[in-house]
Amino acid sequence: MSVRDLPPARELTEYQRRGWSCVWCHAVLDATRAVDLGQQRVKPDEGAAYSWFPRACADKAGCAERETAK
Ligand SMILES: [Zn+2]
DSSP states (O other): OOOOOOOOGGGSOHHHHTTSBOTTTOOBOOTTTEEEOOOEEEOOSSSOOEEEOOEEESOHHHHHHHHHHO
């Protein structure tokens, strides 16, 4: 299984950083449809370091389709 580099947290929405929506295609996720990508640690140029919790669609084909359709 290949692991894609995650997009920078600053380019993501609050929903994506909290794992409420897919980090790739923005689809709203629930526990049955989400893959946990693990806790990420960010040290921004300004402000305090923080953690974020990306999740992605379990349905990778559908996810890639939605991402391209954007
Ligand atoms: Zn997705």
